[in-house]
Amino acid sequence: xxxxxxxxxxxxxxxxxxxxxxxxxxxxxxxxxxxxxxxxxxxxxxxxxxxxxxxxxxxxxxxxxxxxxxxxxxxxxxxxxxxxxxxxxxxxxxxxxxxxxxxxxxxxxxxxxxxxxxxxxxxxxxxxxxxxxxxxxxxxxxxxxxxxxxxxxxxxxxxxxxxxxxxxxxxxxxxxxxxxxxxxxxxxxxxxxxxxxxxxxxxxxxxxxxxxxxxxxxxxxxxxxxxxxxxxxxxxxxxxxxxxxxxxxxxxxxxxxxxxxxxxxxxxxxxxxxxxxxxxxxxxxxxxxxxxxxxxxxxxxxxxxxxxxxxxxxxxxxxxxxxxxxxxxxxxxxxxxxxxxxxxxxxxxxxxxxxxxxxxxxxxxxxxxxxxxxxxxxxxxxxxxxxxxxxxxxxxxxxxxxxxxxxxxxxxxxxxxxxxxxxxxxxxxxxxxxxxxxxxxxxxxxxxxxxxxxxxxxxxxxxxxxxxxxxxxxxxxxxxxxxxxxxxxxxxxx
Amino acid sequence: xxxxxxxxxxxxxxxxxxxxxxxxxxxxxxxxxxxxxxxxxxxxxxxxxxxxxxxxxxxxxxxxxxxxxxxxxxxxxxxxxxxxxxxxxxxxxxxxxxxxxxxxxxxxxxxxxxxxxxxxxxxxxxxxxxxxxxxxxxxxxxxxxxxxxxxxxxxxxxxxxxxxxxxxxxxxxxxxxxxxxxxxxxxxxxxxxxxxxxxxxxxxxxxxxxx
Numbered sequence: 001x002x003x004x005x006x007x008x009x010x011x012x013x014x015x016x017x018x019x020x021x022x023x024x025x026x027x028x029x030x031x032x033x034x035x036x037x038x039x040x041x042x043x044x045x046x047x048x049x050x051x052x053x054x055x056x057x058x059x060x061x062x063x064x065x066x067x068x069x070x071x072x073x074x075x076x077x078x079x080x081x082x083x084x085x086x087x088x089x090x091x092x093x094x095x096x097x098x099x100x101x102x103x104x105x106x107x108x109x110x111x112x113x114x115x116x117x118x119x120x121x122x123x124x125x126x127x128x129x130x131x132x133x134x135x136x137x138x139x140x141x142x143x144x145x146x147x148x149x150x151x152x153x154x155x156x157x158x159x160x161x162x163x164x165x166x167x168x169x170x171x172x173x174x175x176x177x178x179x180x181x182x183x184x185x186x187x188x189x190x191x192x193x194x195x196x197x198x199x200x201x202x203x204x205x206x207x208x209x210x211x212x213x214x215x216x217x218x219x220x221x222x223x224x225x226x227x228x229x230x231x232x233x234x235x236x237x238x239x240x241x242x243x244x245x246x247x248x249x250x251x252x253x254x255x256x257x258x259x260x261x262x263x264x265x266x267x268x269x270x271x272x273x274x275x276x277x278x279x280x281x282x283x284x285x286x287x288x289x290x291x292x293x294x295x296x297x298x299x300x301x302x303x304x305x306x307x308x309x310x311x312x313x314x315x316x317x318x319x320x321x322x323x324x325x326x327x328x329x330x331x332x333x334x335x336x337x338x339x340x341x342x343x344x345x346x347x348x349x350x351x352x353x354x355x356x357x358x359x360x361x362x363x364x365x366x367x368x369x370x371x372x373x374x375x376x377x378x379x380x381x382x383x384x385x386x387x388x389x390x391x392x393x394x395x396x397x398x399x400x401x402x403x404x405x406x407x408x409x410x411x412x413x414x415x416x417x418x419x420x421x422x423x424x425x426x427x428x429x430x431x432x433x434x435x436x437x438x439x440x441x442x443x444x445x446x447x448x449x450x451x452x453x454x455x456x457x458x459x460x461x462x463x464x465x466x467x468x469x470x471x472x473x474x475x476x477x478x479x480x481x482x483x484x485x486x487x488x489x490x491x492x493x494x
Numbered sequence: 495x496x497x498x499x500x501x502x503x504x505x506x507x508x509x510x511x512x513x514x515x516x517x518x519x520x521x522x523x524x525x526x527x528x529x530x531x532x533x534x535x536x537x538x539x540x541x542x543x544x545x546x547x548x549x550x551x552x553x554x555x556x557x558x559x560x561x562x563x564x565x566x567x568x569x570x571x572x573x574x575x576x577x578x579x580x581x582x583x584x585x586x587x588x589x590x591x592x593x594x595x596x597x598x599x600x601x602x603x604x605x606x607x608x609x610x611x612x613x614x615x616x617x618x619x620x621x622x623x624x625x626x627x628x629x630x631x632x633x634x635x636x637x638x639x640x641x642x643x644x645x646x647x648x649x650x651x652x653x654x655x656x657x658x659x660x661x662x663x664x665x666x667x668x669x670x671x672x673x674x675x676x677x678x679x680x681x682x683x684x685x686x687x688x689x690x691x692x693x694x695x696x697x698x699x700x701x702x703x704x705x
Contacts, residue, residue: 355625356578363606363616371607375590375600387590389605425595427562428586472678473558491589492558 002110004141005148006130011103012043014135015078028066032059033074042074086133087233092272098230106145119159142166145230146222153177163224170222171197184211235273239332241265248324252317260309262330267305276301276338282312285327292322297369300357301336314365381452382460383490424466426476426491436477436487440467449481528654531567540690544568547652548671549645555661559683561676565656569628570597577627582617583608585632614640621647621655628654642669664688
């Protein structure tokens with residue numbers, strides 16, 4: 001195990017003042033917390049610190065030291081959200097990511113080293129990309145997470161790949177910076193201990209009696225003597241992102257740009273999760289809480305931003321905007337694992353199959369979800385019931401390919417078995433039989449008596465004939481059983 | 495004299511280009527075709543079958559005169575070769591038992607509902623995508639420009655495009671590579687080839703369907 005600890009020492013300050021520039025950093029500012037009557041300083045900025053304002057100072061005392069101090073209330077929700085977004089980003093480097101409240105994220109990088117080109121390259125990358133979040137950060141790498149955290153606090157940039165030098169490095173850390181609880185630190189200071197090294201030398205039973213088992217356990221975990229248990233970060237199971245506009249958007253064209261941003265966010269999220277999306281919704285927010293919801297369902301999970309954007313835009317363009325749009329929300333609850341299509345290396349039609357899902361999605365996006373259907377035979381003697389639409393077009397083989405192919409083979413076999421061996425059947429069937437105009441000019445075949453369905457209230461008793469009309473068309477027509485009148489047309493032999 | 499010889503050699507070079515066909519030459523060497531499965535028809539069609547990567551127009555006098563039976567054997571062969579066939583907005587229901595009886599593998603058949611405004615777009619997308627073996631459409635109203643688009647899409651996607659149109663469209667010009675006309679005579683339906691690439695003179699030949 002090799003843990004990188006990213007610590008954000010000024011997170012409380014950074015989240016409440018994200019737009020800190022050079023001028024504002026020169027004015028004294030502090031984040032405060034606590035009950036209304038007894039506010040205390042959580043974190044002052046550098047300018048405030050210079051005047052003597054420090055952590056845990058009562059606000060009144062800080063005001064006395066620095067009358068022009070401006071303050072903001074601490075926002076734990078925003079801090080947590082910031083850490084979560086950092087964890088989501090860190091998840092691309094490792095499957096083992098843990099959020100350590102209140103201000104650190106652990107990343108297990110031992111298993112990722114060869115992929116990211118070694119410890120130095122990975123450290124550079126972590127540092128560089130973490131800086132993009134806009135929070136002041138420090139980074140240390142050590143074989144234990146607790147140790148890495150202590151080092152990140154005390155010695156930014158220290159990389160210690162094995163346990164023995166870690167103990168040495170930790171030894172020179174002051175007890176104040178060790179992250180032990182205040183009470184233990186005060187007690188240890190009272191006893192004359194200054195550095196962690198002093199503690200490591202003490203006999204364990206003595207130390208346990210003085211600082212309690214919890215603090216001792218903490219020291220053990222730091223050095224890798226006791227096992228650590230960390231809460232593993234799990235990427236969220238759903239995606240929801242909102243974009244608000246300062247004015248109402250009335251045209252589809254103007255919505256394309258924010259939509260693309262949302263879709264790109266979704267695609268990045270899916271890549272990090274190694275998943276796809278099959279069903280998602282776009283909610284257009286209007287004034288006074290009204291909203292329009294567009295549901296988008298795909299035949300198979302996808303995650304490439306370009307095609308998701310094209311499909312969503314086509315669906316968006318199909319609807320009429322009822323009112324100016326003030327907010328756009330993209331919500332995806334159903335995020336199945338993405339199974340990339342695997343194809344037989346020797347399958348000649350490989351290239352073609354790859355295009356079909358894309359074409360099918362494009363057609364469905366414009367024509368509606370139910371527009372594409374397959375045809376199936378049904379084992380029934382009544383012509384109108386001898387077939388049906390297959391509800392959705394089957395997607396090509398999903399992995400494991402071999403098994404599905406075997407299944408579809410079997411399906412096909414049963415399907416052909418379902419066809420009842422009957423007389424001639426027309427190419428075209430009329431959805432609704434219509435009365436035949438005039439008498440048939442010639443009867444070519446028939447009658448074929450079809451009498452069935454007494455069990456389901458669609459009892460039919462008909463004699464079917466292949467006839468030729470006076471215009472030379474071949475038709476499939478029926479008359480009530482036994483009679484040769486009341487001709488009804490049911491199909492064309494086209 | 496030498497200059498003339500050189501010119502002739504240069505000309506012969508140019509004429510060897512595959513895109514040039516000389517009237518004096520025999521019928522074009524077999525292009526990419528799908529056998530129609532009807533021997534008489536194959537004999538008439540250039541290359542011996544339905545041209546792939548091109549539009550084939552079938553003009554029909556009315557429904558029910560065997561116009562679809564013309565294409566059925568080819569469709570069956572396509573589906574058995576695991577190529578997809580697409581019905582774009584057919585006028586009636588393609589009857590599944592009849593398709594199976596003709597040898598069509600239903601798992602390769604796609605039926606698309608599209609309203610009149612979207613029919614052209616759908617057909618074009620299907621032809622262009624390159625993942626459909628054949629695309630069948632019914633276009634009662636289509637102008638030259640639209641058909642031209644379909645023809646180009648079929649060329650891009652190397653698909654066989656069948657367009658069924660009413661007989662009166664025979665008077666209009668069409669960019670389709672092949673135009674057939676199916677009419678009814680006393681003796682039964684009859685097919686005339688109105689236009690086909692790579693064949694001249696005998697275009698009026700006709701065959702009898704359902705003798």
